[in-house]
Amino acid sequence: MSDNTPRMPTQADVAERAHQIYERRKWEHGYDVSDWVLAEQELHQEFWDAMKVMKAGESEKPDSETKTKTTSA
Numbered sequence: 001m002s003d004n005t006p007r008m009p010t011q012a013d014v015a016e017r018a019h020q021i022y023e024r025r026k027w028e029h030g031y032d033v034s035d036w037v038l039a040e041q042e043l044h045q046e047f048w049d050a051m052k053v054m055k056a057g058e059s060e061k062p063d064s065e066t067k068t069k070t071t072s073a
Helices: 011-024 032-059
Strands: none
Touching: 011 032
């Protein structure tokens, strides 16, 4: 696996993002579950977006076996 390969978010990643969301809300209590769910959603969306970008980049690489030379007659 290369260093550029996206990885699924861990619980620690989700906890950190949920805390960031809590901070953005100015530390308003009572939204811990919704903060956690939102953090999971954001991180998973970021993961899948990164996977799409990575796959798109791979499909744009030229395949040496399918290259053909054109010649004029």
